[in-house]
Amino acid sequence: MSEKKGWGSTVAGWFVVQDQPAQERMAAEEAAPAPQTELNVFATPPPSAPGGQVDFAKVYEAAGIDGEEQERVSRTLELLNSLPPGTEEAVKKQIVMASLRAFGVPIEKIIEATAQQIQALEAYIRAGAGDTEKVTSEAELRIKQYEEEIVKLRQVMQDRVSEQQAVMRSCNDKKLEVQKVLEFFGQDAVARVVRESPKLQEPSA
Numbered sequence: 001m002s003e004k005k006g007w008g009s010t011v012a013g014w015f016v017v018q019d020q021p022a023q024e025r026m027a028a029e030e031a032a033p034a035p036q037t038e039l040n041v042f043a044t045p046p047p048s049a050p051g052g053q054v055d056f057a058k059v060y061e062a063a064g065i066d067g068e069e070q071e072r073v074s075r076t077l078e079l080l081n082s083l084p085p086g087t088e089e090a091v092k093k094q095i096v097m098a099s100l101r102a103f104g105v106p107i108e109k110i111i112e113a114t115a116q117q118i119q120a121l122e123a124y125i126r127a128g129a130g131d132t133e134k135v136t137s138e139a140e141l142r143i144k145q146y147e148e149e150i151v152k153l154r155q156v157m158q159d160r161v162s163e164q165q166a167v168m169r170s171c172n173d174k175k176l177e178v179q180k181v182l183e184f185f186g187q188d189a190v191a192r193v194v195r196e197s198p199k200l201q202e203p204s205a
Contacts, residue, residue, distance in 0.1 A: 038130055039123035046124055054124070063120035069113035076100065076110050 046062040047055050060070050079096050087095075100107060182190045194200045 038126050039119065041120055041123045042127070046127065049128070056121075059124050060117055060120055063116065063123065065113060065116050065120060069109070069116065072105055072110045073114050073117055075103070075105070076114075 041064070042062045043064045044062045047058040049055075057070065076096065079099050080092070083092050083095065097107070100110065194202055
C-alpha cells in the first residue's frame with residue numbers, strides 16, 4: 001500500500017483521502033452522514049462561518065493553536081509550494097528538511113501543529129454539522145407545526161364559508177316567506193311606511 005493511501009486510516013481517521021477522483025470524493029462526502037461525536041478541542045467558542053466563509057486563523061486560535069504554531073505550518077507550506085512541479089519526493093523532502101533546520105524549526109513541532117490544525121478543522125466540521133442538524137430538526141418541527149396550523153386554518157375558513165352560505169340560503173328562504181305579507185299590502189303602501197318609519201332604511205338601489 002502506498003504512503004498516500006495509508007493516510008486514510010491514520011490519526012483517528014480524520015485525514016482527507018485525496019487519491020480518489022475529486023468527483024467521487026465529493027459525492028462520498030455529500031452522501032456520508034454527519035459525524036455524531038464532537039471533538040472537544042476548542043478552548044473558546046469557534047467563529048461562525050457566514051456564507052460558508054471560514055476564518056481559519058480564528059478557528060485555530062479557538063482550538064488553542066497560537067500564532068507561532070500557525071506560522072510554522074504556513075512557512076512549511078510555502079516551502080513545499082515553492083518547489084518546482086515534478087520534483088521527486090526524496091529531493092523535495094531533502095530541500096524542505098534542510099531549509100527548516102536552517103530556520104531552526106523543530107520538525108516535531110511542525111508535525112504537531114499541522115495535526116492540531118487538521119484536528120481543529122475536523123472538530124469545526126463536526127460542531128457545524130451538529131449545530132446544522134439541530135437547526136434543521138427544529139426548523140422541520142416548526143414547519144410541521146405551521147403546516148398543521150395551516151390545515152386547521154383552511155378548515156376553519158372552509159367551515160365558516162360553508163356556514164355563511166347556509167345562513168344566506170336560509171335567510172333568503174325566510175325573506176321570500178315573509179315577503180308575502182308585504183306583497184299582500186302592495187308596493188306603494190310598503191314604500192310609504194318605509195319612508196316614514198324611523199326604524200327602517202330604504203333599500204339601496
